[in-house]
Amino acid sequence: MAKKLWGGRFSKKTNPLVEEFTSSISVDKELAFYDVIGSILHIAVLKEAGLVSKVEYSKIDRALKEIKKSIESGNFKVDDKSEDIHSDIQNKLENKIGKVAMKLHTARSRNDQVVFDVKFYSGQSCADVVTLIAELAKTILNFSNKVKKINIPGYTHLQHAQPVSLANYFLSYYEMLMRDGNRIVSFGDRIKLSLGSGALAGTVIDVSKYNKAITSACKKLGLKFGEQIFSVDNSIDNVSDRDFVIEALSALAIIGMHLSRLAEDLIIWSTSEFGFIELDDAFCTGSSLMPQKKNPDVLELIRGNTGKLYGNLMSVLVMMKGLPLAYNRDMQLDKEPLFSSFKIIKDELKILSKLIPKIKINESNINEQLKDESLYATDIAHYLVTKGIAFKEAHKIIGNLVRFSLNNKIKIKDMTNEQLNKFSQFLNQKIINKLMDPVYSVKSKKSIRKKQ
Ligand code: ARG
Numbered sequence: 001m002a003k004k005l006w007g008g009r010f011s012k013k014t015n016p017l018v019e020e021f022t023s024s025i026s027v028d029k030e031l032a033f034y035d036v037i038g039s040i041l042h043i044a045v046l047k048e049a050g051l052v053s054k055v056e057y058s059k060i061d062r063a064l065k066e067i068k069k070s071i072e073s074g075n076f077k078v079d080d081k082s083e084d085i086h087s088d089i090q091n092k093l094e095n096k097i098g099k100v101a102m103k104l105h106t107a108r109s110r111n112d113q114v115v116f117d118v119k120f121y122s123g124q125s126c127a128d129v130v131t132l133i134a135e136l137a138k139t140i141l142n143f144s145n146k147v148k149k150i151n152i153p154g155y156t157h158l159q160h161a162q163p164v165s166l167a168n169y170f171l172s173y174y175e176m177l178m179r180d181g182n183r184i185v186s187f188g189d190r191i192k193l194s195l196g197s198g199a200l201a202g203t204v205i206d207v208s209k210y211n212k213a214i215t216s217a218c219k220k221l222g223l224k225f226g227e228q229i230f231s232v233d234n235s236i237d238n239v240s241d242r243d244f245v246i247e248a249l250s251a252l253a254i255i256g257m258h259l260s261r262l263a264e265d266l267i268i269w270s271t272s273e274f275g276f277i278e279l280d281d282a283f284c285t286g287s288s289l290m291p292q293k294k295n296p297d298v299l300e301l302i303r304g305n306t307g308k309l310y311g312n313l314m315s316v317l318v319m320m321k322g323l324p325l326a327y328n329r330d331m332q333l334d335k336e337p338l339f340s341s342f343k344i345i346k347d348e349l350k351i352l353s354k355l356i357p358k359i360k361i362n363e364s365n366i367n368e369q370l371k372d373e374s375l376y377a378t379d380i381a382h383y384l385v386t387k388g389i390a391f392k393e394a395h396k397i398i399g400n401l402v403r404f405s406l407n408n409k410i411k412i413k414d415m416t417n418e419q420l421n422k423f424s425q426f427l428n429q430k431i432i433n434k435l436m437d438p439v440y441s442v443k444s445k446k447s448i449r450k451k452q
């Protein structure tokens with residue numbers, strides 16, 4: 001194990017199994033950038049508080065900025081033997097500038113550092129997700145516009161229900177994505193970055209020094225945190241809670257659930273049985289045994305990933321339950337699920353933005369299904385309502401008509417006026433033909449505000 005941030009109190013070397021078991025470097029190396037920024041801000045605070053000299057500050061600040069540069073250029077390599085990313089960066093600093101680096105850890109704790117890092121990471125990742133949601137929403141809007149003349153059978157219980165426009169179908173996902181985006185934005189707005197909790201009790205440095213030093217250091221770094229105030233409201237709360245992780249995982253799980261439902265419909269629609277759509281070859285995979293196969297694996301993985309997203313949320317919810325305040329090592333386990341969920345959602349949003357515009361619609365197969373007369377039963381019942389019949393009565397009349405049609409294997413469209421009149425004096429062939437038209441049916445629905 002590389003040099004630790006602790007050890008003076010111990011008379012024995014750590015058992016290697018313990019080192020391996022407690023190490024988090026393989027996961028939290030993702031936080032390198034955020035951690036080094038936290039350190040750059042912290043050293044500015046120490047200078048402001050007079051806890052390091054100007055010379056010491058300059059040395060440490062310069063070395064930290066070199067580390068930052070190496071992270072940004074992709075040259076940064078963690079030492080796998082470091083306990084975590086915080087220790088790794090501290091060790092690198094010591095290797096660069098020697099003993100003076102040890103002053104950096106004045107008035108700070110990894111408990112404080114890790115919260116800062118994870119909050120910073122979450123805020124940035126939120127911004128990425130919002131951009132990707134906006135891209136997918138735009139893709140869906142464009143695609144809906146392209147297919148706005150196409151109608152499909154709408155389903156409830158996966159049974160034919162009523163005709164709907166394909167645009168109406170896709171735009172439902174536009175609405176879901178808008179809410180998903182809002183959830184992420186409002187979560188991002190609640191994230192409050194702070195320094196100064198120490199291990200749990202706060203530090204000896206005045207709030208005003210934190211704010212002054214951090215504001216000017218952020219300016220120098222070109223970091224824009226808006227109206228963010230960096231001082232801690234409550235030091236114990238800041239190092240103890242991971243509600244922000246849970247909120248992120250929950251918002252991401254909801255996005256995953258939406259994308260999974262979309263994936264499922266597209267999978268069903270691309271089956272030989274439905275044949276409503278064809279997915280582009282570039283977004284499918286084949287079978288090693290069956291030469292004819294073209295499988296919707298991308299969509300299946302989007303559906304399958306939902307299990308991981310829910311699992312990630314559950315694991316942190318359960319991990320946090322019952323932890324005594326303040327920091328406990330259990331909380332180290334929040335990062336793997338958090339990183340995993342952000343990655344899954346970013347990947348899914350990216351791939352769907354490319355897959356959707358390439359979907360081919362098989363209108364003839366859809367039109368075949370639109371011939372199903374049951375799709376128009378509700379419209380016919382409503383027609384009777386316009387003639388003064390109570391809806392419950394109309395529902396029963398058309399229910400009987402459908403049953404008669406099915407039992408006698410005679411299409412409603414093929415019934416004579418005499419036969420139709422037995423169900424209602426208002427029914428005749430002309431009106432049936434008019435109502436059993438998907439275009440007419442969709443156009444007759446006036447309650448939907450048009451998006452385009
Ligand atoms: N790697 C640790 C984590 O992610 C950092 C905090 C360690 N703090 C401590 N008191 N052991 O939670």
